Amino acid sequence: MTCLCFLCVSRDYDELSSIMAVCIAVIAKENYPLYIRSVPTQNELKFHYTVHTSLDVVEEKISSVGKALADQRELYLGLLYPTEDYKVYGYVTNSKVKFVIVVDSSNTSLRDNEIRSMFRKLHNSFTDVMCNPFYIPGDPIQSKAFDSMVSAMMVQAC
Amino acid sequence: MADEALFQFLHNEVIQYVYKSAENGEMENGRCITRLENMGFRVGQGLIERFTKDTARFKDELDIMKFICKDFWTSVFKKQIDNLRTNHQGIYVLQDNKFRLLNQLSAGKQYLEHAPKYLAFSCGLVRGGLSNLGVKSIVTAEVSVMPACKFQVMIQK
Numbered sequence: 001m002t003c004l005c006f007l008c009v010s011r012d013y014d015e016l017s018s019i020m021a022v023c024i025a026v027i028a029k030e031n032y033p034l035y036i037r038s039v040p041t042q043n044e045l046k047f048h049y050t051v052h053t054s055l056d057v058v059e060e061k062i063s064s065v066g067k068a069l070a071d072q073r074e075l076y077l078g079l080l081y082p083t084e085d086y087k088v089y090g091y092v093t094n095s096k097v098k099f100v101i102v103v104d105s106s107n108t109s110l111r112d113n114e115i116r117s118m119f120r121k122l123h124n125s126f127t128d129v130m131c132n133p134f135y136i137p138g139d140p141i142q143s144k145a146f147d148s149m150v151s152a153m154m155v156q157a158c
Numbered sequence: 159m160a161d162e163a164l165f166q167f168l169h170n171e172v173i174q175y176v177y178k179s180a181e182n183g184e185m186e187n188g189r190c191i192t193r194l195e196n197m198g199f200r201v202g203q204g205l206i207e208r209f210t211k212d213t214a215r216f217k218d219e220l221d222i223m224k225f226i227c228k229d230f231w232t233s234v235f236k237k238q239i240d241n242l243r244t245n246h247q248g249i250y251v252l253q254d255n256k257f258r259l260l261n262q263l264s265a266g267k268q269y270l271e272h273a274p275k276y277l278a279f280s281c282g283l284v285r286g287g288l289s290n291l292g293v294k295s296i297v298t299a300e301v302s303v304m305p306a307c308k309f310q311v312m313i314q315k
Contacts, residue, residue: 029292062215073214094210095290127211131204137290 021101021118022086023047024150026126028138029096031055035141037150051100054080054088058098061090075123076116091119097126118153125149162236169259172197173275191278198282199289206287209233219313222291223250230287235259248313255306265304273301284309
């Protein structure tokens with residue numbers, strides 16, 4: 001977890017006021033990125049780090065499922081970890097594809113329920129991508145429909 | 159119901175198409191089963207993604223097999239598997255006494271030799287579904303009396 005200290009960078013809060021998620025990533029079951037997108041105003045590499053470090057927490061959460069009781073078997077994993085600036089949420093499909101959403105800590109309007117519905121939308125859209133016969137499973141996602149759905153999540157319609 | 163027939167018609171046509179193109183020399187004859195199986199594999203991958211969207215995470219391998227026998231089979235073949243047996247060492251036998259894709263064929267011995275081509279797609283379907291859930295397997299099918307058939311799933315460790 002020590003690498004998180006890279007991530008604490010000061011930012012301009014004003015321009016972010018209408019943004020819901022700052023980074024959305026889809027990670028394949030072999031833990032390589034299928035899709036990653038972050039708000040263009042900021043350092044993209046930083047988010048790659050954040051998502052990358054979150055995968056350990058995801059792994060920990062899934063493997064603890066065996067020990068914990070049935071209530072831990074939900075696909076939504078909840079808050080993975082908070083940092084000074086961001087909150088990182090995770091979700092794992094039954095096919096072990098991981099979704100990671102990074103939101104701004106200052107954005108207090110986002111509740112657990114909203115995050116949950118964002119993941120649900122993401123999952124629905126990912127399923128559509130998987131069922132597209134022209135998509136080869138395991139390839140980076142290039143679908144325009146998926147892209148525009150992610151864009152809608154990153155910028156809230158005011 | 160009309161929508162139930164559509165899958166069967168399409169499935170029959172896919173088999174016809176694959177075997178016709180083999181006759182015309184576009185493809186080796188022995189590859190037909192493999193080709194049907196591969197089509198099933200890709201479809202299975204997509205289907206399982208859709209079917210498991212609202213289910214809780216699976217506990218273990220047996221939990222996954224039960225899902226295949228119940229939910230997956232009901233969605234694709236409109237009935238559950240009649241019997242699931244396992245040796246608890248990675249071999250599962252799924253028995254369907256009235257398999258939907260064989261149901262339209264004569265129940266006698268007449269078409270028994272054609273049965274494998276009507277099962278290849280389904281074998282791929284199961285293998286694709288399992289592989290997307292992280293279970294590598296080999297799926298084979300056998301028929302002794304017509305509408306009944308057995309699928310054997312061998313899990314690869």
